[in-house]
Amino acid sequence: HAKLLGRNKIVTFHPSMEQRINRKERLKSELKQALKNNQLSVVYQPQYSMKTNRFEGAEALLRWSHPVEDSITPMEFIPLAEETDTIIALGEYVIREACKQLDRWRTMIQSQFYITVNLSARQIAYEQLIPFIDGVLSDTAFDYSQLELEVTESLLMVDMERAVKVLKRLKDKGIRISLDDFGTGYSSLSYLKKLPLDKLKIDKSFVNDIPGDHDSETIARTIISMASELGLEVVAEGVETKEQVDFFCRQGCFLFQGYYFSEPCDSAELNRRFFSVIKKTQPRG
Numbered sequence: 180h181a182k183l184l185g186r187n188k189i190v191t192f193h194p195s196m197e198q199r200i201n202r203k204e205r206l207k208s209e210l211k212q213a214l215k216n217n218q219l220s221v222v223y224q225p226q227y228s229m230k231t232n233r234f235e236g237a238e239a240l241l242r243w244s245h246p247v248e249d250s251i252t253p254m255e256f257i258p259l260a261e262e263t264d265t266i267i268a269l270g271e272y273v274i275r276e277a278c279k280q281l282d283r284w285r286t287m288i289q290s291q292f293y294i295t296v297n298l299s300a301r302q303i304a305y306e307q308l309i310p311f312i313d314g315v316l317s318d319t320a321f322d323y324s325q326l327e328l329e330v331t332e333s334l335l336m337v338d339m340e341r342a343v344k345v346l347k348r349l350k351d352k353g354i355r356i357s358l359d360d361f362g363t364g365y366s367s368l369s370y371l372k373k374l375p376l377d378k379l380k381i382d383k384s385f386v387n388d389i390p391g392d393h394d395s396e397t398i399a400r401t402i403i404s405m406a407s408e409l410g411l412e413v414v415a416e417g418v419e420t421k422e423q424v425d426f427f428c429r430q431g432c433f434l435f436q437g438y439y440f441s442e443p444c445d446s447a448e449l450n451r452r453f454f455s456v457i458k459k460t461q462p463r464g
């Protein structure tokens with residue numbers, strides 16, 4: 180009986196689902212301990228300007244080196260962290276690390292170099308977000324405009340009113356706000372007016388098919404001209420080829436983030452590969 184039951188119900192069907200749930204639950208609880216166990220780190224992917232011909236800033240991206248499993252991508256572990264309050268602690272870790280790094284780079288790279296950090300919906304909802312950021316910034320000497328926070332359309336949809344309020348308060352301090360993965364979400368244009376935005380990031384799903392795909396080219400062109408009308412900066416994400424770079428430059432978008440210029444790398448690697456040759460310049464303006 181047990182064998183029969185096992186074969187029909189447990190062995191052939193339930194286990195895979197059970198295993199998936201188990202893995203998910205196991206990763207969720209391991210992730211909760213990951214910070215304490217020193218398994219987390221932050222890598223930086225620079226943004227390159229074809230106008231100034233230099234790296235102008237970098238996006239901070241979280242990495243988890245799991246002791247047993249090879250590599251668990253942010254695409255897998257960030258959503259797990261977002262299901263619980265774990266994302267609060269992880270998000271605070273990234274902000275703290277990024278600000279420390281920015282402070283170190285302040286004396287090495289051009290003075291307006293910025294770091295951009297991704298925010299999750301729960302962080303926006305968390306009432307201690309702004310006091311936390313204030314605390315971190317009080318220990319640093321860079322200009323607040325050198326810190327940029329990235330939000331997504333789907334994050335905004337969770338509680339638009341709250342998001343607008345929080346982002347305005349951050350913006351009032353001088354922190355810059357960018358809209359990540361633009362074009363993939365709800366794309367209701369009304370919030371572009373409501374939000375205190377500085378920058379739009381064109382999602383790499385459009386960039387992938389450029390040049391060649393007529394619809395993606397049209398969407399990219401439209402985003403770029405709309406950004407320009409609204410006085411927003413625009414950056415093309417996930418750029419991997421020279422043809423993509425040429426296309427975007429022709430359309431008036433000169434800022435890029437993608438493997439063509441650099442993959443995300445740790446700060447030491449970035450210093451070695453790029454920044455040692457960049458002379459410190461005077462602050463602009």
Ligand code: C2E
Pocket residue numbers: 224239240241252253254257270273297298299359360383416417418419436437438439443
């Ligand atoms: P994102 O914020 O849109 O970050 C850009 C992602 O695109 C990064 O993936 C980056 O490595 C990848 N990318 C950049 N250029 C290229 C390219 O030329 N080709 C390809 N194929 N990929 C490229 P990553 O680091 O795996 O992060 C994935 C997502 O996880 C991020 O997307 C972001 O939504 C989330 N994430 C990562 N770190 C954090 C964090 O600290 N906090 C939060 N809330 N989310 C994070």
Ligand code: MG
Pocket residue numbers: 238297329359
């Ligand atoms: Mg991002």
Ligand code: MG
Pocket residue numbers: 359360380382383416
């Ligand atoms: Mg993005």
Ligand code: MG
Pocket residue numbers: 359360
């Ligand atoms: Mg994304």
